[in-house]
Amino acid sequence: MISTADLYDERGEELDSVALQFLDLGGRESFSGPIRTIVCHRDNGLVKQTLNSPGDGAVLVVDGGGSLESALMGDLIAAAAVENGWAGVVILGAVRDRTALAALDLGVKALGSNPRKSSKDGVGEVDVPVTIGEVRLVPGRMMWADPDGILVER
Structure with a gap:
């Protein structure tokens, strides 16, 4: 996969760069795919x-409003994502089971973690x-x- 920096250099006028900083928490550092939300x-x-x-091969973007009060994904749901062919998950919120997530072949970006389950x-x-x-x-x-960030088609 081409790096986001190189991709931006090639196609910058066609792309937007997400400035918000996310933690890289999955076992796959680089991932791409069509967006689902x-x-x-x-x-x-x-x-x-x-x-x-x-x-x-899609990337699921979860807009949790930036809440870190409870996790929107843990190891069991992430393992299901791997089994079902998802490339990655970007969560504007928290995850849990960070050690297990790091061992999965899944891109995971989130704002942080919290062991508390969500409803x-x-x-x-x-x-x-x-x-x-x-x-x-x-x-x-x-x-x-x-690891440099997130780019999306305009």
Whole structure:
């Protein structure tokens, strides 16, 4: 995979760079794929449902509103993502089971971690545009992520 820095040098006018800083927590540092999205707050029911379905190399972006109050993904849901062919997960919120996540072949970026579980009512929205920082992420557009950051198609 081409680095995000090199990709930006080649195609900068076609790409947006997410300025918000995320931790790299998965076993795969570099990942890319078409964007899928979920908007939820302290409820990972839709995250579990989505990552238990075929990913076809996509990247799931979870807009948890930046809350670090409870984890939106842990090792069991992340393992299901690997089994179902997801390239990565970017969470505007927290995860848990960091040691186990680091051992999985999955890109994981999140704001932090918290061992507290979230609710599982399935409240939220799926495949709607979300904004992280100043960048609009639209389902179906491409995302590239590595230790330098995240780029998305405009």
